[in-house]
Amino acid sequence: MIFDNNLTPFQAYNLAKVTGVMAIDRFQLILEIFSKRASTYEAELQIQLASLRYELSRAKERVKLARMEEQPGFMGLGKYEVDVYFEAVKRRITAIEGKLKKKREERQLHRTRRDELGFASVSLAGYTNAGKSSLFNLLTEETVPVDNAVFTTLSTTTRAVQFSKRKVLLTDTVGFIDRLPLTLVKAFHSTLEETILSDVIILVVDMSEPDEDIERKLSCSLDTIEQIGATGIPVITALNKIDTLEEDELKRKTELLKKYAPNPVQISALHGTNTTALKQQIVGFLESFVKASFSVKISNESMALVSQLFERAHVQNIQYEGDLVKGVFRAIPWLADRIQGRVEKLGGEFNREA
Ligand SMILES: Nc1nc2c(ncn2[C@@H]2O[C@H](COP(=O)(O)OP(=O)(O)OP(=O)(O)O)[C@@H](O)[C@H]2O)c(=O)[nH]1
Numbered sequence: 626m627i628f629d630n631n632l633t634p635f636q637a638y639n640l641a642k643v644t645g646v647m648a649i650d651r652f653q654l655i656l657e658i659f660s661k662r663a664s665t666y667e668a669e670l671q672i673q674l675a676s677l678r679y680e681l682s683r684a685k686e687r688v689k690l691a692r693m694e695e696q697p698g699f700m701g702l703g704k705y706e707v708d709v710y711f712e713a714v715k716r717r718i719t720a721i722e723g724k725l726k727k728k729r730e731e732r733q734l735h736r737t738r739r740d741e742l743g744f745a746s747v748s749l750a751g752y753t754n755a756g757k758s759s760l761f762n763l764l765t766e767e768t769v770p771v772d773n774a775v776f777t778t779l780s781t782t783t784r785a786v787q788f789s790k791r792k793v794l795l796t797d798t799v800g801f802i803d804r805l806p807l808t809l810v811k812a813f814h815s816t817l818e819e820t821i822l823s824d825v826i827i828l829v830v831d832m833s834e835p836d837e838d839i840e841r842k843l844s845c846s847l848d849t850i851e852q853i854g855a856t857g858i859p860v861i862t863a864l865n866k867i868d869t870l871e872e873d874e875l876k877r878k879t880e881l882l883k884k885y886a887p888n889p890v891q892i893s894a895l896h897g898t899n900t901t902a903l904k905q906q907i908v909g910f911l912e913s914f915v916k917a918s919f920s921v922k923i924s925n926e927s928m929a930l931v932s933q934l935f936e937r938a939h940v941q942n943i944q945y946e947g948d949l950v951k952g953v954f955r956a957i958p959w960l961a962d963r964i965q966g967r968v969e970k971l972g973g974e975f976n977r978e979a
């Protein structure tokens with residue numbers, strides 16, 4: 626029996642006793658799916674951590690139950706004293722937190738490195754099973770597992786792609802879900818960091834579903850984007866699986882979503898329909914970022930800056946006038962900020978154009 630609400634260990638126990646069938650709740654089900662699908666070490670650690678925290682919150686009741694001795698299959702808890710048990714769980718939690726911290730630092734390092742190389746970053750987000758990985762595959766021609774089951778992707782996968790002139794790192798992410806228990810939201814926060822730090826978010830929506838499901842999942846996805854702190858990042862809504870719809874049906878559904886879905890583009894990730902339009906939207910956002918001009922005295926440092934500009938930004942013009950070097954370029958905001966910082970440090974002038 627699977628319960629959509631939370632069950633205390635006593636409730637689960639009593640239900641099992643009365644019915645002779647094992648009873649689990651929503652949280653345990655999600656954990657089970659997550660642990661079956663965890664594809665990386667980090668995802669595994671995050672799941673272990675979530676399940677240990679859950680365990681800890683229920684430890685007292687579990688130990689009491691174990692002492693009642695008739696508890697079927699509760700991990701032989703009877704041997705443990707409450708304190709010993711608590712300590713053991715806490716120690717494991719600390720160990721896993723340490724490992725995750727290291728992983729997080731590694732990722733931070735990677736991120737800094739790719740920022741330095743001037744990549745823009747775009748991430749795919751959306752409800753589970755919406756078609757994020759299919760779109761990711763299509764856009765990168767890479768193969769990550771695609772499966773008609775929930776939570777195929779539990780950790781982020783990132784690939785470099787070239788959209789027109791822009792170098793982009795595209796990231797596939799874990800699917801969103803309604804009422805994800807808070808412990809699990811926390812557990813997956815580091816995975817969702819990629820989304821928080823991206824320049825553009827592509828929100829994938831499964832259009833093949835009934836209206837109410839589409840609306841519910843879209844609103845859950847938009848809420849999640851807000852909850853993880855990614856508000857303000859431009860969102861493009863990829864209305865996916867349009868191959869499953871008749872033309873008038875598609876028109877009606879698209880109209881329905883117009884109010885909620887930011888920058889909608891109809892696509893089929895499976896058939897590669899309309900991806901050019903999608904890419905254009907992405908490029909549009911990336912290129913609309915910042916245009917700036919600067920003027921700085923010629924020196925070794927400023928020459929190094931200019932050569933880096935050619936590598937990392939879109940240089941439109943460089944001119945030498947007397948002992949000054951003047952330039953105009955476009956870059957994503959963070960890069961423009963950094964260049965401004967360096968120009969000002971060298972005593973130069975920096976101007977942003979609208
Ligand atoms: N008909 C149709 N099916 C699609 C389309 N895009 C994806 N699918 C199918 O939808 C299912 C889910 O696709 P995935 O790409 O794994 O979805 P996901 O959003 O990555 O799912 P999770 O990683 O589990 O959150 C698969 O069976 C895909 O073949 C599409 O454009 N049309």
Ligand SMILES: [Mg+2]
Nearest residue numbers: 757758777778
């Ligand atoms: Mg996926």
